[in-house]
Amino acid sequence: MAFSKFYFAVQQRLHLSQNQNTANKSRHHHDIVRPPVTTVLDAKNNKGLNFTIEERQSLQVHGLFPAAFRTMQEQVFAVAANFHARATKIGRYRYLRSLRKRHERLYFRFLSEHLEDVLPVIYTPTVGVACTIFGMIYRGPMGLYVTKNDRGHVAEVLRNWPEPDIKAVCVTDGERILGLGDLGANGMGITVGKLELYTALSCVPPHHLLPVCLDVGTNNEELLADPMYIGTRDKRLRGKKYDELVDEFMQAVVQTWGRRTLIHFEDFATPNAFKLIERYQHKYCCFNDDIQGTAAVGLAGLLAVERVTKKKLDKHVIVFAGAGSAAMGVAGLLVKELKSRKLDEKQIAKNIYVFDQNGLIVKSRTDVAPPIQPYVKDMPHIKALDEVVEKVKPSILIGATSMTGLFSEKILRCMAANNERPAIFAFSNPTSKAECTAEQAYNFTEGRALFSAGSPFPPVTVNGKRLTPGQANNCFAFPGIGLGAMAAYAKTIPDEIFLVAAHTLAGYPEEEAMASGRIYPKATEAKDVALTIAVAVAQYLFDNDLAQVYPVPENVCEFIVANLYELCNGDSLVVPWKYPDLPTVPFTEGYNIPPKDIKISF
Numbered sequence: 001m002a003f004s005k006f007y008f009a010v011q012q013r014l015h016l017s018q019n020q021n022t023a024n025k026s027r028h029h030h031d032i033v034r035p036p037v038t039t040v041l042d043a044k045n046n047k048g049l050n051f052t053i054e055e056r057q058s059l060q061v062h063g064l065f066p067a068a069f070r071t072m073q074e075q076v077f078a079v080a081a082n083f084h085a086r087a088t089k090i091g092r093y094r095y096l097r098s099l100r101k102r103h104e105r106l107y108f109r110f111l112s113e114h115l116e117d118v119l120p121v122i123y124t125p126t127v128g129v130a131c132t133i134f135g136m137i138y139r140g141p142m143g144l145y146v147t148k149n150d151r152g153h154v155a156e157v158l159r160n161w162p163e164p165d166i167k168a169v170c171v172t173d174g175e176r177i178l179g180l181g182d183l184g185a186n187g188m189g190i191t192v193g194k195l196e197l198y199t200a201l202s203c204v205p206p207h208h209l210l211p212v213c214l215d216v217g218t219n220n221e222e223l224l225a226d227p228m229y230i231g232t233r234d235k236r237l238r239g240k241k242y243d244e245l246v247d248e249f250m251q252a253v254v255q256t257w258g259r260r261t262l263i264h265f266e267d268f269a270t271p272n273a274f275k276l277i278e279r280y281q282h283k284y285c286c287f288n289d290d291i292q293g294t295a296a297v298g299l300a301g302l303l304a305v306e307r308v309t310k311k312k313l314d315k316h317v318i319v320f321a322g323a324g325s326a327a328m329g330v331a332g333l334l335v336k337e338l339k340s341r342k343l344d345e346k347q348i349a350k351n352i353y354v355f356d357q358n359g360l361i362v363k364s365r366t367d368v369a370p371p372i373q374p375y376v377k378d379m380p381h382i383k384a385l386d387e388v389v390e391k392v393k394p395s396i397l398i399g400a401t402s403m404t405g406l407f408s409e410k411i412l413r414c415m416a417a418n419n420e421r422p423a424i425f426a427f428s429n430p431t432s433k434a435e436c437t438a439e440q441a442y443n444f445t446e447g448r449a450l451f452s453a454g455s456p457f458p459p460v461t462v463n464g465k466r467l468t469p470g471q472a473n474n475c476f477a478f479p480g481i482g483l484g485a486m487a488a489y490a491k492t493i494p495d496e497i498f499l500v501a502a503h504t505l506a507g508y509p510e511e512e513a514m515a516s517g518r519i520y521p522k523a524t525e526a527k528d529v530a531l532t533i534a535v536a537v538a539q540y541l542f543d544n545d546l547a548q549v550y551p552v553p554e555n556v557c558e559f560i561v562a563n564l565y566e567l568c569n570g571d572s573l574v575v576p577w578k579y580p581d582l583p584t585v586p587f588t589e590g591y592n593i594p595p596k597d598i599k600i601s602f
């Protein structure tokens with residue numbers, strides 16, 4: 001029955017030594033071994049008022065709880081009441097942080113059942129606010145800090161993490177946290193939020209997930225002067241020493257947890273983001289969420305625009321405002337998509353314009369970074385975005401600039417004048433950094449815009465019609481990609497995986513929702529999306545000899561579902577992933593799997 005299963009599971013988690021057993025026995029003159037109260041009530045084991053009377057007695061916590069017994073569902077109800085009683089988003093964030101610290105299973109159960117309310121709190125946009133005051137709300141370990149002073153000892157730091165079986169690491173160096181800039185060690189909050197979506201959406205057991213902050217200093221003067229700042233008070237490490245630290249970190253991860261460990265890069269500043277993914281993509285099982293995850297979601301949106309407008313993507317004129325990880329990630333994947341349709345590179349780049357803080361990217365510019373080179377135009381330089389929009393008449397306008405309100409009324413009206421269904425993407429996060437609001441996008445286009453934003457916006461009513469924006473956020477990609485990669489033990493994660501994810505996601509919203517302008521799924525569908533993407537990704541990895549699970553499962557979907565974290569059953573404490581682990585092989589060189597021109601068919 002449930003009790004013996006629970007008791008056995010607690011015992012297993014405790015790893016009680018024979019000596020401890022004996023000591024406990026004699027102290028309590030008891031027939032059965034008593035696990036320490038702190039362990040029974042540890043966040044991972046705690047069941048709160050869901051402990052039955054039998055469990056309370058045999059685990060010797062009887063009397064520590066009031067008489068009431070609550071089912072998991074009743075506990076979730078109590079959490080919802082407490083959550084909504086907090087008046088502010090940040091108050092709710094802090095309440096949820098403390099809930100995870102005392103009752104982890106309830107925390108994730110609540111998350112997975114209240115996605116619409118909870119995503120904007122534990123994730124974008126509130127998590128961004130939390131990062132700005134992270135020192136003040138700091139309450140204890142949530143992940144690992146590897147500082148620049150740990151060079152030469154990174155593996156020792158990793159070994160201090162108490163969970164032995166890590167399957168995914170989300171790492172940031174905090175230099176570009178959402179659109180908020182350099183937040184240094186406060187960036188830990190972002191990696192925690194990202195990994196919580198792996199559990200809430202993809203049902204990956206939380207003890208397999210590790211948030212890491214590479215604390216290499218910060219150039220944020222405000223933080224350096226803030227007595228509450230929790231990081232190293234130094235300027236950012238740069239150059240060779242930085243590269244060596246990241247190299248050491250990558251090697252230490254695979255030495256500690258094996259070469260199948262997924263490494264998810266998050267919120268590095270653009271030059272490092274591109275440099276690191278280029279260096280590691282074909283050597284490690286890794287991806288960059290801001291470049292590649294956002295690219296999958298961006299391309300999915302473009303595929304949806306193609307469907308709604310009934311105009312092929314290569315016929316659309318696209319202006320990217322911003323030339324950072326997100327914009328160049330989406331542009332790069334779009335090019336890949338169009339190449340797979342047998343279009344040549346020159347033809348594709350012709351209709352793609354890039355605009356950055358110094359204006360349109362044209363030949364006369366001398367400051368053009370390599371990822372932007374393919375889109376350089378042979379035309380006079382234009383400094384202002386509204387003039388670019390007037391001149392080139394885009395049908396799709398994509399913002400990833402962190403410049404609040406960049407999409408002015410004039411720009412939006414111009415988009416509406418030139419297009420029946422102008423597509424507007426305001427990728428920048430959090431909400432305070434969006435290039436325009438949903439209200440502006442709809443009001444200045446007579447409600448005709450296909451509008452999506454990185455942060456969630458409430459519906460807007462225009463001319464009596466309720467319009468709901470889509471959320472163009474990588475949370476519709478990385479949880480599924482991560483689960484697929486983890487489940488198949490991916491060797492590496494090539495670009496084609498992001499095409500697979502984009503096409504899977506694009507198939508999601510129903511025609512009706514798309515026609516009304518919402519081209520992304522609803523938050524409540526995010527779990528379904530994650531699983532569907534995971535299955536497609538794992539299938540691709542198996543089909544292309546990039547998986548390390550043998551034998552290849554007959555039914556990939558069943559195989560993945562059989563290994564998910566059980567959120568619904570309060571009794572089952574430990575739900576192991578069922579397939580055996582790979583031995584941890586010493587690893588220094590990586591795989592060096594060359595990029596392949598793999599053909600995909602959908």
Ligand SMILES: O=C([O-])CC(=O)C(=O)O
Pocket residue numbers: 124177178179267289290428429454473474475
């Ligand atoms: O975290 C998010 O909401 C999306 C993202 O990666 C970013 O803005 O950096």
Ligand SMILES: [Mg+2]
Pocket residue numbers: 178266267289290
């Ligand atoms: Mg990010």
